Amino acid sequence: MNKENKELLNFFFELGQLRRIKHEGWRTIGITHPESVADHSLRAAQIGFFLAKLEHYKNPEEISTMLVFHDVAECRVGDIHKIANRYIKVDESQAVKDQLSKLPEFSKEIYRFWEETEMQKTVAGCIAKDADLLEQAITAKEYIEKGHKFAQDWINNIAKLIKTKSAKKLLKDLAKSNSNDWWQGIKKIF
Numbered sequence: 001m002n003k004e005n006k007e008l009l010n011f012f013f014e015l016g017q018l019r020r021i022k023h024e025g026w027r028t029i030g031i032t033h034p035e036s037v038a039d040h041s042l043r044a045a046q047i048g049f050f051l052a053k054l055e056h057y058k059n060p061e062e063i064s065t066m067l068v069f070h071d072v073a074e075c076r077v078g079d080i081h082k083i084a085n086r087y088i089k090v091d092e093s094q095a096v097k098d099q100l101s102k103l104p105e106f107s108k109e110i111y112r113f114w115e116e117t118e119m120q121k122t123v124a125g126c127i128a129k130d131a132d133l134l135e136q137a138i139t140a141k142e143y144i145e146k147g148h149k150f151a152q153d154w155i156n157n158i159a160k161l162i163k164t165k166s167a168k169k170l171l172k173d174l175a176k177s178n179s180n181d182w183w184q185g186i187k188k189i190f
Contacts, residue, residue, distance in 0.1 A: 025081035048131035054166035
């Protein structure tokens, strides 16, 4: 096996960690089996595509790709919730650089995707981060409907952070929605 393929396959195996790492913040409100980081990243990437379209961004696929890689550092550092973050300093930037160090052909582009989402200094970065936050708000809404009333704190905090008009409108409408509405009326009745 050539060295490049070996390193690429190793990175693919490392990405598999995202399926095993849970979104830890939800545990603080009693959710015993929160979604994985991979679950979150997938829906965030899907939301990102639509949010980019709503914001008239010329390349919505770029936003989705940014979101596919936005939590890649968590393969190495885990998902550290906001309470723990108060006491722990993690260098996610260095983690991503280390992860990509053996993938020179891809490292600059993937690091740029990660950094744009984190820093939000570009339109793309703002849209991507809003999609990331919107996904968390939608998850919070689902948890609220299951009786976890403190998940409302996520929605309240996210409302202060989102920047795009479309995400703000969607967040406002989220309060009036029900996560079970999507399947009402499509079940086959026997």
